[in-house]
Amino acid sequence: MAAYDHEAIERHWQERWEADGLYRSTVDWEKPKHYALTMLPYPSGDLHMGHWYAMTPSDARARVMRMKGYNVLFPMGFDAFGLPAENAAVQRNVHPAKWTYENIDRMRHQLRSMGAMFDWEREAVSCEPSYYRWTEWFFKRMFERGIAYRGEAMVNWSPTLQTVLANEQVIDGRDERNGQPVVQKLMEQWFFAITKYADELLSYEGIDWPDAIKAMQNNWIGRSEGAEVTFRTEAGDEIVVFTTRPDTLWGATFMVLAPEHPLVDSITSSDRREVVDAYRVAAAARSELERMEDTKEKSGVFTGGYAVNPVNRERVPVWIADYVLLSYGTGAIMAVPAHDQRDFEFARQFELPIIPVIRPQGAAPPAEPEMEVAYVGPGEMVNSGPIDGIETTNAKGRANPSIAATIDWLEKAGAGREAINYRLRDWLISRQRYWGSPIPMLHRDDGNVEPVADEDLPVVLPEDVEFEGRSPLVTNEQFLAAVDSEGMPARRETDTMDTFMCSSWYWFRYLSPAFEQAPFDPDEAAYWLPVDVYTGGAEHAVMHLLYARFFVKAMRDMGVFEDTERVMREHGRDPSGLFDEPFVVLRNQGQILGEERAGDRLVVDGHRADELVVASSIRVDPAAGPEAGLVVGELIRRTENALQVQTEGGLVAVRVTEGATIDIPAIDGTNDVTQLKHHLDIERMSKSKGNTVNPDELVALYGADTVRTHLMFAFEWQKGGPWDSRGIVGSSRFIEDVWKLATSGYQPGTVSEEASSTLRRRVHQAIVKVDADMMDFKWNTAVAALMTLRNEMQDALRAANISPHVWVEARETLLKLLAPIAPHITEELWHATGYATSIHLEPWPEADANIAREDTVTMVVQVNGKVRDRIEVDAGISPKDAEATALASEKIAAWTEGNTVRKVIARPPKLVNIVVG
């Protein structure tokens, strides 16, 4: 018997499958189709454990479906535009395209080593002009339908670099590269009107998605019913507020505007100007997340201005506070401190009046100044003029009598109207960057914008560019210069698109990546669409998955699927409802998290340049005191050559120049900046966090089959967890054992009928369990069931008392059930047994329920809920017999003696509980 040589076997079969085109998927209307899709990776450089964890179970699932008789499409590609490529360009002087394509080459190679059944003929790469031509085309269609429009949004603005920074480039309100402050600034940009689809996105009809994902999307969309009410400043300007509780308008005692609200300037009185301006500057330095984070301590300032409450002509002071966000609602709120906890706390802190307008059922109205919390329950309206005495409930919107009455009153009085507000904001797709799909728009001399003509698509990114921080598109005259539809000079749009745009339609491009007449070939689409199973990380629960749903709905409404529908009808397939949602079944895996690690303690010398320290030398010294150098502390984060060091005085940004000396005593030879270890929390693996685990070494050591098996065995797939490489030997032993079992050349001794039928029963039980678990994405218990079968077969092999045909059935079933998880070794052993065709073309094993059934069961007998005996009983035992059997037990008698049996609960055949007392 030859030893198991994983390296030779895996190489051989990967080459053979490729040569045979085993995984090529072609349209075949005679067979049922299955489109399996797993989220495409960003080409960050190396494939890490997280990719394997996400992809190999998806591959295994696709393989099971194939063995079940489906024609399976399982493609792969790269989401290739994005920020890391530009970081590399800015700081290492590598062109983003070069960096990206080199990474893709490496990752393609690594992906092949997984032994997955990807159909590489269908690969799509989003940064190729043949791909982004259609991303641009979709933008144009969106523009034509009024979905793409220009509007204003806040950006992280670096005044020193005169550029926009991504959220992850801002640490502690400062640019991570140069330590300079970052401010929030309004800028004109492109949006998609996803809010037009808000209501449709709240419905999940016809799709099987996890409840948690649906809940998160619902919360993200955040539909709320209420009213828009118009207040007027004393100067006569309108302030529109949205409120879900218009019925409490009579209790509104002040207003709060977002600090960026356009009316702040005009409403602020001269004596308050200085305070207000200072507050606005401070607010601009904080991100929305930071503003929402610390809500215990309210901050805000009075503008000195007043507005008039339209329901009672009361004069109310107007404040600004950063807990009111310009991007939510109208950026202004009316404050009813008596019945809203946040307003209540604000009022208490700044000593503003509180007027209760709801009397709780059968109680006196809350009295001032004794109130301790806002009253948010039901009751009856008081102090509220025309709606006095009307009941108020916990219902939302018009379903609440008091709200319905108020809306009617407001509409009649012309002071407001019923309104629905969404937390969901329109999708900001502009990025002030180079490495993204260009937005195919022209700015005409007359100030209008117009789209680039279809025949001029794609607008191609210029290759000859320099990177300093700002997008090179802004200064590239050759790129900028264009001619509009009337032959007049025009300038190109320099914003590029959010990469979520590229990943919102990629599974259509997989259908026909070389197709030139449209984004996808209708002949392919008619057969394969929609995606049957989509798998990917739960971190995409809201944004990517919501954008993808929006995109398909918009495509449907733009008529993009008309040809596809025609082809479907020609083949007798009914297209209705097939283009409302992109993914029929969605399952999320958890994440493989990186292990925790402390960062190196650095001693940095050099010189200060503004907020930044430019390093001339860096030494790693775990014992260094705080005075050992210019900057001393733990390395928290590193992006290329920009370091964040945690010193006693706070975070310090350090830039490592080319000539700087790096000294890491633990690593011999010349050290460089990439060898510095930065702090790692237990958190998701990603290249930018530097906590990835590379599977290549493990593949070299144990083989891809073992790595695949281990990833599926060691975690609950939907949950994930921190990576720990120790347990892999268990999976390795399992794979080795399968090799030994299948190559043992079983020779029976004295055959036992009982032992034979027991093994046969175990084999069929394994089929039931493995099949159910795999269909349900429970990979760890599927592998455990296969290991149990392995144990049974080892015992049988040793006893040599199994009839030969039972042994053969056991061996072949084990190989087939394992084939989706460990495709190479099972293929090798299948052929070694004498079969000439691939195991991956074999039909999936089917269990015989009669063979799988157990005749006897261990029945547990409890006394007062505690297990006191176990009795072997017939599996079909009646409740009466079960009870009698339990009461007849001697062990039970010892516990019931001297006590009255009050009750017997029989749940045959598993359990009987006797209650005594």
Added chain:
RNA sequence: GCCGGGGUGGCGAAAUUGGCAGACGCGAUGGACUCAAAAUCCAUUGGACCUUGGUCCGUGCGGGUUCAAGUCCCGCCCCCGGCACCA
């Protein structure tokens, strides 16, 4: 802060959804084989107590419902993911 998920042996985890807590593995301990080591095989392995057999305790913490709670309810603590320019 808001939304979602989670917390079970020394470790990764199971538990047919209210019915034997710890399947399947890792690690550890003892033994076999070996000159020896590795590999392999056998046994034990949640904790405490006593006599072999058993008793009591045990699923983040505190309460509750139930014949029966890891599972359901109420209140708390901690960890992870997302929060709109990382993808």
